[in-house]
Amino acid sequence: MLKLGVPSKGRLMEKTFQWFGQRGVTLRKSGSDREYAGAVDGIDGVELVLLSAGEIPRELAAGRIQMGVTGSDLVREKLVNWEKSVREVALMGFGGADLIIAVPQAWVDVDTLDDLDAAAAAFRAVHGHRLRIATKYHRLVREFLKQAGVADYALIDSQGATEGTVKNETAEAIADITSTGETLRANGLKILSDGMIHASQATLFRTSRRDWTMQQRATFKTLEQLLGT
């Protein structure tokens, strides 16, 4: 069996089902709506596994599933040297979201990483602690800011409602995903002009074929033809 991990709920699941459906592979939830069991029609040898999108990178890396649909941001954040453990099969063209750095609109002096760095230095001198950036993408953000040579900041973990952290004074800036930027604006924030960390979209990943059985390889070949990838 070739196990295919798909997000278990919401728009990401529906869009994924649609994307496969348009290519002649029908994915559906089996049983009641609350059950996380799935079925696949249109191809033999593929098993649907419904999972939280955030767990799919780990399941791929562990080899418990051979294919999986998740955001490219999650794979980059959760897997060390992701290119070595998984391959991109198809960029699916939905679920687009940008991982960006945003600061209060009131910071009229801050538009670039260069500004952020200078503001962080002054902030630390005034307040006695580093400028806090709230995020759940610790590795991606840290790596990005390190490359850019930004100093005097600290990452604060925020697993939800990240846009509100600045107003609540638990952070001075945020790094989060946004698709339209509307929530950011509504919360008095603006995006740094060179603060784009990663443009994410839903992506079909697979593991390295080295560990696959002959049957899994054959199934994958058939699937590739159906999907046109």
Add this chain to the structure above:
Amino acid sequence: MTLAATLTEADRLRDFFAARDAVVVQTDVLQSADTLLDLYGEDIRGRSYLTADPIRGEMVLRPDFTVPVVQMHMQSHADPARYTYAGKVFRKQDSDPDRANEFVQVGYEVFDGVNPALADAEVFAAIRDALGDVPLRAATGDIGILMAAVSGLRTSQARKDALARHIWRPRRFRNLLDRFGGRTAVPPSRAALLAASDPFAGAGADMGKRSRLEVERRIEALRADAATAPISGEELALLDTLTGLRETSDHVLSQLRDIAVDMPAIGPAVTRLNARLDALEDYGVDVSKLEFEGSYGRTSLEYYDGFVFGFYAADDPTLPPVATGGRYDALTARLGEGVAVPAVGGVIRPDLLLQLRGDI
């Protein structure tokens, strides 16, 4: 078996330093994370194992010995003082999973303010002697020279401070230098901000801990910077020469003397280099074969601020350095709340040394 051999070798190295009058010290494996995070911020968070203790708060598996040894020394006030230690340190290897995430280090640290050049040479020679006759390549540098060059630039103090802050981040240092030297254009958003009659028009409500006053102060700083003349092409070229130096130490010394004619601020640092090379010769180091790199040590943690050195496997460039070290006066100043103690030290990886000797 391998770990046992490594620990035996670590003991041998530690005894070797102890025989040179170093006091053997121990530190806790679990360290309070506050000090390290305050010193190194996210760099150390990305590289260390952090854990939470319900009473002591955030703790870290020691990523090195230097900070706890400095803290220990600051309480004892012994002067001069020499310490040695051996034990495991722990580092996440995020980008290179093939590197060890826990390994044994043996260190030798000298706190002696009387003759820094001599102390530098003493530590280098002690590490070299401990390493024995394994074929190694030594690399050296001196971050103090670049710091002196920055402090002597004919430009505003704000620019010098900004550059000094980024000596350990070569890319941002380069970006800043390009901008201060007029080699890159002012970002459009900044030009627009400075041209605006009311910079706060349409700015939105004040929010968060960074106040309107802080924003205004930064705008003032940007205005002052815009009115500052670019750093001269001559000075930029001298800095390029300094950071690009890559020669044997004796040649570097004569080049630096030439540069010091146009950049007198580096004079004292060059004098110190000269004294260090003399002291190294007294320890039997052939400085006409000792490599010196102008940018050596700039990508390590913000730590060393003077002499820096490393010993590398002569025929395996992929191996991490077998030994590294340097001077860290500024670190002692920050840990001692302003009271600096001149300090220089180095660490050896006994496992790599054994590997190169072919013993494991």
